[in-house]
Amino acid sequence: MDAAVVIVTKNRKQDLAVAIRSALNQTSQPRILVIDDQSTDGTPEMLRSRFPMIRFVQSDTSRGYVFQRNRAASLIDTEIIFSIDDDAEFSSPRVIEQTLRDFSTSRIGAVAIPCFEPRNDSRVRQSAPDSSHIWVTDRFVGTAYAVRRNIFLQLGGYREHLLHQGEEGDFCLRMLAAGYITRLGRSDPIHHYVSEHRSSERMDFYGRRNDILFACQNVPMPYLPFHLVATAVKGSIYAIRYAQHPTKMFSGIFSGLAECFGGDIERKPVDRRIYRLSRELNKRGPVPLESVINRLPSLSTISQ
Secondary structure, eight states: OOEEEEEEESSOHHHHHHHHHHHHTOTTOOEEEEEEOSOSSSHHHHHHHHOTTSEEEEOSSOOOHHHHHHHHHHHOOOSEEEEOOTTEEESSTTHHHHHHHTOOSTTEEEEEOOEEOTTTOSOEESBOSOSSSOEEESOOOTTSEEEEHHHHHHTTSSOGGGOSSSHHHHHHHHHHHTTOEEEEBOSOOEEEOOOTTOOHHHHHHHHHHHHHHHHHHHOOTTTHHHHHHHHHHHHHHHHHHTOSSHHHHHHHHHHHHHHHHTTOSOOOOOOHHHHHHHHHHHHHOOEEGGGTGGGSOOGGGOOO
């Protein structure tokens, strides 16, 4: 099973160098593809001088990481794609080797790799409770996952109109509707250092906007009105109580609603049974595959 590591980057050349070195040190010797989203800090020059052995694609315009990750999937031909942020690194040389073993059945479309944020939290996220089961979760985080390339492409990749934030949960729901699960990984963790240069305003806006768009596109009737109202209310409460930029969050909510009711968004709701399963995973946490296998559609009847 061959693999590639994809890193989308913009103006974080020092962090990027750490990420690349950790990928080069992997025992499985993956291919490495870096896509530069129009950096202005000398990233291209750094890559050419320090890492001439890796594949590097420079974008003429800044399109954002959702678009660029889709682009990356079309540029490589490995069976498995690993994606990490440019401010992350593999904590050991065996992360990819260990994760490839987690693709132990054709039902597994993606693996949520254990992830640790040394600067923010002491918890390891996305880690399987034990090794006695294949643990199913509802989504992965964008800085720590591996996905089967053919499934990613067959499902159309990420929805590019999301631009930033929330694309992972949307994709994992569509993957679940196709009969493929997201497995909690058992590997050594990815360390995510969460760059100080992240735009919290952009994250606040698109986070709330895309929560609304997720509901509009994916949630079937009769659940849609309740899900949509709950999403708007919870987002508003969070904006008032905790948000660093509450006006950005409210703007995101209103923008999402305007796009939904303005007819700009095409609805492709999932089956009710899949929606209910996804909600259970979201609320109750991971479950063994054997407990939900009978609730998944047959892979042989999937319409690609």
